[in-house]
């Protein structure tokens with residue numbers, strides 16, 4: 210592997226690990242907040258227990274989210290010094306403001322966890338709320354740098370220099386709101402489905418309709434409802450993201466759809482693999498006219514194909530598969546929450562059939578996969594550019610060589626951290642079974 | 653004051669706050685390891701009480717420093733990013749182990765010992781690696797071949813002066829943290845822990861002083877330009893030594909006022925690092941990058957500056973609330989389980 214490829218793989222791996230923890234770091238606070246509010250409203254102690262246990266899990270996840278994020282932040286400067294130089298001149302505000310969001314979250318997280326017994330209910334809710342705001346804001350702000358990479362704004366280039374810099378115009382670049390929104394709602398949805406998955410898994414193991422089963426059922430329904438709402442929002446907003454690609458990064462959309470010839474009434478290819486040689490999507494299903502309609506709300510919208518661009522500027526073609534997988538998972542999860550909700554509340558059933566339980570259990574991992582696919586699609590689909598049509602990735606990479614050893618070291622640490630997270634969480638929740646806490650309420 | 657001077661001063665303040673908060677933080681992790689499972693278990697508990705809520709907040713400062721450096725001095729990013737690849741990567745690797753295992757050790761009590769050891773040792777090494785940015789910035793270790801800059805890491809490791817910095821960072825870490833923990837245990841009214849930490853601070857004080865003198869010698873030999881500039885700041889350096897002597901003396905008197913010693917020592921570090929910082933100017937990395945050559949766009953500087961003022965104005969009530977809950981509230985500091 211050459212050093213550019215190692216640098217890309219190393220950074221991609223770092224982000225791939227960070228995003229697991231970061232997404233839960235954004236999604237779970239929302240669930241804790243909702244559980245706290247439900248408890249204050251219904252006075253049902255089960256919700257207080259949920260908030261408490263999720264917070265425990267969240268604190269452990271944060272113990273990895275924060276250092277991996279710190280790695281990400283430092284690694285940007287170490288691996289892509291040329292990129293960060295431009296960031297420093299043009300798009301430093303999101304990074305800077307993100308720091309305040311980090312402080313907000315770190316301060317109130319400690320307060321919520323370590324001073325819980327000394328807080329009034331209002332202060333408790335306010336503290337979780339601020340944790341939630343801090344986490345969501347940090348996700349949205351960092352995403353804004355990514356948005357800027359796709360739709361750069363707020364400067365001009367003259368003889369290779371960046372001039373007329375307008376930091377706020379860069380901040381409010383064309384895709385900020387849509388992209389930031391997409392990352393936020395997809396994180397809320399993923400946090401909710403992960404909670405639902407765990408609850409479903411516990412119900413599966415419990416079988417008997419006892420107190421524990423009821424507790425997990427409440428958690429499952431909470432997860433499904435919140436997950437359902439946000440998966441719908443994710444899809445609506447994702448549609449807008451795609452329209453932005455149509456407008457600002459046409460070759461990325463073309464790669465996402467495996468479209469080679471520019472055309473009106475363009476078909477939508479679902480599934481399959483893009484074949485560079487024959488210039489078609491193999492084993493996919495084509496829906497006539499659909500792509501044109503999705504891209505511009507009209508069937509006669511002209512959609513640009515890859516052949517309009519020199520081949521060395523094409524993104525890798527496998528992003529078609531990633532994009533489809535993300536959209537597929539999103540669509541399936543919307544239906545899944547509707548089915549689950551209908552079963553429970555319209556048909557008033559207390560038990561779900563086996564196949565449905567299996568789907569519930571897979572919902573969280575699937576949502577997380579969609580996050581990973583979405584990001585790899587978005588970042589790899591931008592290649593060869595690091596800042597779209599301005600700066601190429603190969604021009605910003607560090608000049609240091611021999612990155613291989615570092616890559617191996619980082620991978621080892623990530624494996625250790627991920628394995629340890631699982632072990633520690635399992636250890637803790639085995640030691641503090643839910644039955645004990647539920648029994649304590651009755652006394 | 654020019655904008656670039658304002659920016660470097662702000663950066664210097666952040667570095668200073670981080671240096672103090674992080675040394676205390678890493679040191680507390682180290683002490684909680686040393687006194688774990690010993691008879692002095694209470695000393696561990698005190699260290700953990702301090703550490704649990706504070707490490708996350710301290711960690712944000714690292715990120716703040718990186719972001720402030722990149723956004724105020726993008727022109728320095730290329731050089732620093734390139735030459736810091738190896739030491740910087742080692743720091744973040746250790747930091748990841750340290751933070752994660754610290755959290756794990758509070759959650760999985762049965763494996764507390766193993767987990768505390770991992771986080772204690774990795775945390776202990778971090779300050780030693782972080783301080784290497786100073787000798788690197790003094791020049792001499794950066795080669796430029798064909799327009800490409802690179803760090804001679806081996807030359808850095810082979811030079812004795814590197815170890816003077818390393819030793820200074822580690823001894824300072826232990827000194828400052830034992831000092832703060834003696835104050836913290838005094839507030840908690842924990843006699844035993846107080847005596848242990850005061851004893852540690854008494855032992856470490858002279859060691860720190862010794863390393864500080866070694867560093868001066870190292871600077872004289874390796875970076876004479878800096879040494880000469882520092883000699884122009886002699887008054888500050890002398891003041892710093894006097895304040896050190898007085899604060900250290902406070903540890904030996906009968907009356908228990910460790911708070912005075914803590915404040916005194918922090919002032920001492922402030923004086924010394926001011927003298928160092930002023931002498932280092934205008935260079936960020938000698939002789940390649942100066943604060944002028946690396947400075948950001950004026951529009952960006954203005955926008956950032958406004959964001960600092962608004963941001964910290966919003967956050968300060970949060971910091972105060974945090975301080976009152978964890979550093980002042982006896983109910984927290986004294987309560988049984990960590």
Ligand code: HDD
Pocket residue numbers: 352359388389391392395396398399443444445446447448450451452454461535536537538539540576577579580581582583584585586587588590
């Ligand atoms: C639970 C996760 C999840 C789900 C179900 C979806 N997305 Fe997504 N998507 C993401 C999670 C995500 C993401 C990981 O958050 C990305 C990566 C970069 C970004 O901005 O958000 C993303 C990126 C992303 C992009 C690329 C933006 C860019 O490259 O700048 C598009 C066009 C869409 N999405 C569209 C959709 C559509 C039409 C969906 C239909 C259901 C959808 N997404 C579901």
Ligand code: HEM
Pocket residue numbers: 217218220221222224225227228289292351352354355581584585588589591592594595602
């Ligand atoms: C958190 C989820 C993310 C994941 C999983 C992710 C994944 C990746 C991957 C796989 C690459 C390598 C691309 C390739 O060479 O094929 C990459 C590159 C990159 N990403 Fe992302 N990314 C994420 C978020 C971000 C964000 C929020 C930013 C903006 C700050 C960002 C900025 C970059 C940069 C600067 C590069 C290197 C240059 C390049 O390859 O274009 N990434 N990322």
Ligand code: HEM
Pocket residue numbers: 224227228231232234235271274275276277278279280281282285311312314315344345347348349351352392396708711712713715
């Ligand atoms: C879109 C993808 C991302 C999301 C949703 C996200 C979200 C988060 C969250 C929720 C945290 C925990 C915050 C805290 O408690 O302090 C975090 C930590 C962090 N993230 Fe990410 N992040 C993303 C990508 C990135 C990228 C690309 C970088 C690198 C520039 C980064 C840098 C950091 C840093 C430095 C921290 C540690 C903050 C601290 O020290 O407290 N993140 N991130």
